Amino acid sequence: MTLANKTADIAAAIKLIPDGASVMVGGFGSPGTPFCLIEQLVKQGSKNLTIIKNDANQNDMGIDLLLQNGQVDKLITSHIGLNSNAIALMNAGSLEVEFVPQGILAERIRIAGAGLLAFVTDVGIDTSLANGKQTITLKGVDGVAGILETALSADFALIHAARADTFGNLSYAATAQNFNPAMAMAARLTIAETTDIVPLGDIDPDCVHTPAPFVDKLVHLPELTEAYNVIKR
Amino acid sequence: MTLANKTADIAAAIKLIPDGASVMVGGFGSPGTPFCLIEQLVKQGSKNLTIIKNDANQNDMGIDLLLQNGQVDKLITSHIGLNSNAIALMNAGSLEVEFVPQGILAERIRIAGAGLLAFVTDVGIDTSLANGKQTITLKGVDGVAGILETALSADFALIHAARADTFGNLSYAATAQNFNPAMAMAARLTIAETTDIVPLGDIDPDCVHTPAPFVDKLVHLPELTEAYNVIKR
Amino acid sequence: MSSNAKSRMLSRAAQDIAPNMIVNLGIGLPTGLLQFLPQDFPVCLHSENGIAGIGPQVAYDDADRNLIDAGGAYISPIKGASYFDSATSFAIVRSGRLDLTVLGAFQVAANGDLANWMIPGSFTPGAGGAIELAQKAKRVIVTTMHTDKNGKPKIVENCNLPLTAKNCVNRIYTDMAVLDVTDNGLLLVEIAEGNSLQDVINATAAPLILPQAEPPTF
């Protein structure tokens, strides 16, 4: 038995993303953000996107470039406090923002990746976060048990990995892991970028973070650009 | 900052398990089964246990020793086909068995470990597996969406790891991983056994399978007994 | 089933595996398909106990005690394999990443219902991972003897055993025939050498849609 080679040209991979697509983007702050894939999506200009990302990066980098370029209709996120442009767009009514508590966001994505429909949690049950959400009572238990949080899937996931083999097994470095594993699972088509594509067998099967069945396209980056460095403040 | 040393004597660790406890036991077949912790529990003789394990091991090994010793009231499992003793006890009415589809069992455990209450799935929705279970309709969606599967937690988890550091970071080998990571998360007290306890810093933080916050007690095994070898057939 | 008939069935079923599929082979007969794939065939074999990239089985003396498939056979990984926990393994299954699963059967119904995990009163081992495999793989094929050891048909109009999953089977390979589950019922696709059309009809407890021309043999 042998395994498929999933390496692809960056333009060809991003070309798959049409107007109106929903796109998950890995990263928590800068670490794990697929800056090169995002920049290609900016260059390509796909419009009316729904972007799902933990945060909105900082001004002038990462998904802020998509926001500034008017490509995004809706952002599903946990926190945009470091991006004043995103806050301004939201306040001006030109960007719809759905806020989700961070761990609930991660779990809604993971649940979708696990092929499940929803989960029940007591997180936020006594606050305005529960407004408008379906509540669930459990058989044999008095009172409302929790809020129903629905699975969050997407058409595409853009992933940044430290390392990949040609079949698409991925490993991440330190806190660059964050949302990438769950997003790779939850998208109908997952595109991963990395500077380090190694031959089959060069990643210890015990040290694979994202198994290749979750990865569809693999883009080789010749080098990391300046954006990958955490911003000085 | 330094980190706690969680190593414990096997007798002292298992002593914590009282009569009537619910105990998750890692392993799928032999790989990942904590045979030594189980044997200590047999020696100790705690009674009226609820055991949660993917399978019932094979006759005369692993949790079959607990079954034969009359220590188990209830077994929650996905498959007991390789243990004729377990099937006989079940048919005789002296062992209550709750069958759960394997992936649903894994997810009910993981959901508990993730501090959530339940999840919704369409798995088994059109079969007798749905009998007696709560069904859920989703707001704005016609018809029944799925079955509510509740989180499955336990008082204790018994885990077999290939390697651990003294703080309790665990790594597993090959398919011995199986149910161990989710069970370590889902128990109120997690006891892990391993032959290989290494100093802090000797496990690459990127290659930790079960982070130490999920592990409470760490038992050092001087060696693996014959039971750890997959049975010849 | 003669070992010839079995080989012919498995060899024919192996043709259902297209290049670069992700495939889960159920315990028992289905695992036997492997021997009929070319050695360098591009396919990723998944086993629900936590591996993608299964290679050849290995003898006990060479076995890694931590490395088995879901049936308990000692296996080797191919280059590019990955190991993962059970929750992730079934995330692969339920999220539709399996292109194909090959399962055994107690009964298959004309509408694709599958019963393969329980014979009430005689055999109740639990379903293991079969329910999710049957319900969630993109394509589900069954390899089975056409009749049980008492000669009773296993392909039936309606299953009377508890179902593994409804309406899930796409194709059935037996020692006697290849059958497709269609919206209109079971279509006879091929007949195994040495069997007549009437043999197949007699051994099947569901109506068969017959092709216009003489069905090819395999």
Place this chain on the structure above:
Amino acid sequence: MSSNAKSRMLSRAAQDIAPNMIVNLGIGLPTGLLQFLPQDFPVCLHSENGIAGIGPQVAYDDADRNLIDAGGAYISPIKGASYFDSATSFAIVRSGRLDLTVLGAFQVAANGDLANWMIPGSFTPGAGGAIELAQKAKRVIVTTMHTDKNGKPKIVENCNLPLTAKNCVNRIYTDMAVLDVTDNGLLLVEIAEGNSLQDVINATAAPLILPQAEPPTF
């Protein structure tokens, strides 16, 4: 707040960290507690972006670009650290593995309600991980200035800002006092040096339960 008052507050709050706790320090003021722990103090610091075992912050030039805390500061791991994904990180939080979290606040109510993520109409950045930290850590302490920059009390009878979590705060450390949330309301535990009892009462918009004896200073 003078840097003296701030140091005093953080130094006092640091005493809330018992040996071998697993602790999450919120963004901003709470991170400052670290400098008041002995260098070899046994504690596991968790950050929700995916690390347990945070060590000292590092300068930009020495930073690993893949290694930050949830506030974006460059950090180092201590020996025995682990990295994990966001879903696992919040599994640690929601399953009650955090012994303690230290959070900032816009408002804290007499019953322990916390508001720290949204000022409608002026600041809506999203809650990040605060909701789950506040609701699920075994012990929740708040470090905050006693009043906002306009001198308005932040400790109130009832929050009028959207809540992060209800009834979650156990103790409040400010530049003026230490207050415990009890079933009967806020108990004044200690007063910061240089403040009178009346100063604290004046700066607090909720009734205070006063100790029998003169409260100690810190």
